[in-house]
Amino acid sequence: MLIKSANQHLWARIRAGFNQYKPILYPYILLMVRELERLSDDAQNTRNTVVHRRQLIESILSVFEHTIDEQTAAFRVNKLLGHHRIDKALTQRACLIAEQITPHIPPTSRVLSFGCGDGQVDWNIQNQVASIQLYDVADYRQPHVTLPFTTERKRLGNDFDVATLIAVWHHCIDYQDEISWITKRVDQLVVIESVLDDIMPWEVQAAIDWLYNRGMHAGANIPVPGHFHTVQEWEAILAKHGFAVGSQEDYGIDIPLVPEHHVLMVFNKQ
Ligand SMILES: C[S@@+](CC[C@H](N)C(=O)[O-])C[C@H]1O[C@@H](n2cnc3c(N)ncnc32)[C@H](O)[C@@H]1O
Numbered sequence: 001m002l003i004k005s006a007n008q009h010l011w012a013r014i015r016a017g018f019n020q021y022k023p024i025l026y027p028y029i030l031l032m033v034r035e036l037e038r039l040s041d042d043a044q045n046t047r048n049t050v051v052h053r054r055q056l057i058e059s060i061l062s063v064f065e066h067t068i069d070e071q072t073a074a075f076r077v078n079k080l081l082g083h084h085r086i087d088k089a090l091t092q093r094a095c096l097i098a099e100q101i102t103p104h105i106p107p108t109s110r111v112l113s114f115g116c117g118d119g120q121v122d123w124n125i126q127n128q129v130a131s132i133q134l135y136d137v138a139d140y141r142q143p144h145v146t147l148p149f150t151t152e153r154k155r156l157g158n159d160f161d162v163a164t165l166i167a168v169w170h171h172c173i174d175y176q177d178e179i180s181w182i183t184k185r186v187d188q189l190v191v192i193e194s195v196l197d198d199i200m201p202w203e204v205q206a207a208i209d210w211l212y213n214r215g216m217h218a219g220a221n222i223p224v225p226g227h228f229h230t231v232q233e234w235e236a237i238l239a240k241h242g243f244a245v246g247s248q249e250d251y252g253i254d255i256p257l258v259p260e261h262h263v264l265m266v267f268n269k270q
Contacts, residue, residue, distance in 0.1 A: 115168030
């Protein structure tokens with residue numbers, strides 16, 4: 001219920017400013033759609049690319065304009081984008097992220113993947129670490145991901161050295177509580193966040209994030225409260241819990257499937 005109302009709230013906020021932000025959003029949706037086309041085996045799509053693309057983007061924008069109920073909108077967009085194309089794209093994204101985070105995790109670490117999502121990133125890094133436990137409030141793991149998993153935070157215990165949080169904090173309805181909890185249990189946090197910057201307005205970032213998390217994972221019940229912050233704001237929040245940034249990598253808009261500004265931040269306990 002909490003998730004449903006948070007998502008409806010975000011949806012209403014995106015829709016309220018939609019006319020103003022629609023022209024800025026268009027090229028970002030184009031990037032997402034082109035990435036799905038690139039991975040498509042569907043000859044029809046590649047033959048009629050320009051016409052098909054334009055119609056598809058117009059249809060997606062029309063869902064934003066005309067669908068009041070957030071959940072209905074998520075399923076409509078999901079149908080427009082096409083399941084088989086999405087799965088392939090998600091697998092590629094997970095491979096890239098695994099490459100990005102592995103050098104930052106000591107191989108002897110007992111890892112907690114906080115907000116593991118479909119678990120594909122964890123599946124890819126499992127042999128590079130001592131152990132890995134998956135945790136998420138939503139369960140939409142890929143069937144081949146057979147790593148230990150729970151949806152109950154209280155079952156997790158304290159036996160972890162490192163937590164990975166890949167695009168998670170801006171999804172937590174009470175992120176202050178989650179940060180307070182995790183910083184008491186590990187010495188290192190390997191974080192990738194979709195950060196706010198001076199280029200992309202909040203409404204556009206929220207719409208892209210919604211398209212990826214709700215449009216591409218419509219049945220997954222992922223919370224999208226839109227708690228985006230700048231890098232400096234995340235650093236200040238973590239400093240209050242005794243953590244400082246050890247290393248940082250600015251990837252920019254590195255994943256066309258979810259064209260947000262991604263930054264890796266490794267936080268160490270001081
Ligand atoms: C963008 S997805 C990222 C999933 C995965 N880390 C990845 O990169 O593939 C964000 C995830 O955070 C999870 N999440 C949101 N709030 C959470 C919370 N309070 N505790 C744990 N997970 C949460 C969502 O359910 C979702 O699976």
